[in-house]
Amino acid sequence: MSQGLSDRERVAWLRLARTDTVGPVAFEQLLARFGDPAAALAALPDLARRAGRSGPLRIPSEAEVEAELAAGAALGARLICACETAFPQALAALDPPPPVIWALGRAELLDRSAVAVVGARVASAAGQRFARGLAADLGQAGQVVVSGMARGIDAAAHEGALPHGTVAVLGGGIDDVYPPEHRPLHERIAEAGCVVSESPPGRRAQAKDFPRRNRIISGLSRAVVVVEAEVRSGSLITARLAAEQGREVLAVPGSPLDPRAKGTNDLIRQGAALCEGVEDVLRALEGFPGLRERERPYQPPPPAMDDAADSGLRERIRALLSPTPVSRDEIARSAGAGAAATAAALVELSLAGRAELLPGGWVVAAEA
Template identity: 40%
Template sequence: MPEATVHIEPDVAQWVALSLIDGVGSATLCQLLSQFGTPANVFAASRSQLRHIVSDNITAAICAGVDEATIAPTLEWLSQPGNHLITLADSIYPKALLEIANPPALLYAKGQLDCLSMPCLAVVGSRNATPQGEKNAEDFAENLSRHGLCIVSGMALGIDGAAHRGALKANAPTIAVVGTGLDIVYPAKHRDLAHRIVNRGLIISEFPLGTPSKAQNFPRRNRIISGLSIGCLVIEANLDSGSLITARQAAEQGREVFAIPGSIHSPVAKGCHQLIKQGAKLVESTEDILSEIQPILPLQPHFNTSPIGPLPERANASPEANTVLDSMGVDPIHFDVLLTATGLTVSALSTMLTLLELDGKISPLHGGKFQRLV
């Protein structure tokens, strides 16, 4: 699978530096960007301007800046093939995450970025799964992958690992969202699985390199698992399982929630039964899921193969939008080629492409390419 090019605006070092300041989490970073626009503008802001947004301690830390030694390990990691940083200014930032509360301001990613353009389904469940539970997870993930869905899970022991294995068994991409830095494989038992996921799919995290496994990281991780997905399937969960947090977040995000029932005597079935009582769809087969999500699956673009000439200027079309459309032609075109053809900045072109997609004029494709539809 070819890699899409990551476009970061502004300079990656400033994104990294701002995110590594103590106290600047995802929500704070988004507040700063909302006020000042870019990390460069944040670092250029005065103390009085910053104090309106953040505490005195964070203000002092931003004004002091971040030394090169602090960001050097991350920049070195990013220089290695297959390692990426995706920010809110990036044209490939997952649009589904923009719909959730407190979207991650940036994501560290390792593997194949094309996965992010696929329709995704979360598959989660107990770490202490039964053999039948793991088999169900693997079988469901394999079958759903063969229907074009990218399976998203948390690479934990039990159901998560089985779900990833099922997708890989179908020779399909899968996305693992983890609660550590991407220089750490957790659990260590899944080191081989992690390598297989990177080769065929993607591992992502909002946590900086070196972040160890901490209990408080996983609810934050879970909102990304559900946020990336159009639905969430729970396979075996205790009443205190973190999978129920993922399912609750999925419901709050407007995603579909599915659950596989089990024995009334099984502790790992009680969480699923509770979800079903609360309105989750009872699932016995992949068809139960596909019939529910089919109406909301992204439509395949219908490509017009006839010659396309320049669009006439319209009152509601900006000059930049017409420039982009006129530069696209008939065939799919890569972001970099379009950047050169239009003469726009990365930020301006990313904005235009998003607006044109929402207007039904273009469609994003794999590999960082776009297709004109009118």
Template identity: 40%
Template structure:
């Protein structure tokens, strides 16, 4: 019933991540969102059709593809309420409440770095992307990309043995482009395929920009290797900047159209990198925090050493608070607070709740 309810929420037309999160914040579980009184849904901005759909049993909304997904031993779901929901992805403005996954679930909580770029990559660009991915993967980072032709595919190839995550703009049961089908099967052995789209969702131009926010949202930073000035990779870079992630760019020849995207990003403040070490040195303490094992709960006598963390810890409670409420209590800006909350959540002292709220984890006695 529970998994069916999560999947059924995805099948309600126009019910995107923001409204799904509003429902979860109101009713706590996906199953509780269904067969509730219409009056309780009126103030959530839902349409009459959406409210009508929520009066049904979840199973009534499922397709044959949904039922196959739920019954297959090779497919899985990662729900917003799961302990291994990717911690960085929780921090973006519209995180998907449900992820459809295939492969090694343990990759969800690994520190990730995105490598993206042109679909029409040069031979040199593909070699560069593959080399960066291999070196960064061997350093402990899981490489994320979009399974597109060109730079994306090269990045996945470079990190095949260390672990790579492919984020799809289609359903996770459909590999697009089909030229990368064999690569996708190899990815599943050591890495993970992720999508927020329900099974049998085909390729559609509007879904790929949404896919890009997940690529950047999962990652500590985004590395651009070759991109034209109007490349979709620059959308991923812009989203990364908006999400507070690091943006890196590999420079190229001033004569190559594929250098214009990286050079533009460098002019706008992206870090120019020439080696994997350049990337690792910029990622800083968040990379180290993500590599450490997360404690289940904070020790009873834990005192933050960082004075800013101490202010945040003192301002919080075991009841969820919004970031705005916490910022007002401890006198920090939202930008300053966001990084602190992320470090404390990764370390296992705080947890995020639906609706962008945070609370302390109960201490160990």
């Protein structure tokens, strides 16, 4: 794909990105296999059928994605595809990047140096005060502050950073304001900062959307600071994703008597840098090795020959999968197959709803 997309290419790109069971990993591999979204779309029904899908694959029509584009334009938002020069450099470095994002507001903020500040929704007054002050200090130091616009720490971080630049990443569409009382905050961020989402406008966030949202929060940032978090917390997922992406992870220590400090204290125990103020964050950024960037703008590999997997290989690979993530390389070794044939089989199984492809080269059996 070229750096600039025609209207027709943009529609095909979005149709492929919105197709049922096509996540970022399958999207990238389908582009690598077929060369462009239109060719991949034409092949999808047969790929899903031969891998054992029982019903038809849900592929959005051109009219449906044109309606999404119109809805975004009506909000004043911009769709940015991963192959375009305007796509944020930090997200383009992910393996793989999200195929598309919607941006409402100052999209130029997405290419500035950024730090994520995240934490508990039911946050203490002291934790919110710390997050607000840290975000203001980071903004004064030239950093954009990224968070998820949730109650508690997220909202405090956005408030502190608003005069300098802040990015809110949402699980639903860019117009999905949750909690409802954050509508004024959403409006201020859309005007002075930027609201970002991988989801279509109008979509209400579901539980499955938040891991994707957290991946974008960490992906946009050079460092992630966790202010308060219980031991089972979405903020800890963001911290784990940041570490996997090669970002810096910092945590604010707290009292062992406060359950909201258990997650952050455990992060420090596991090797996260201690954060007591902006100096700690800036010191971590000084040692930041830089993003493991792909060539920008993101380009899929040149189209390969159609390494279609035979049914016997698909079934051998499916039998190797379990709810425990395993690497594609390990699957290829166990199946005695080449990397290209294994990748082709896994994409077909994912289209059939029988496997789930995860970022970082991992795969699990899809839930029955």
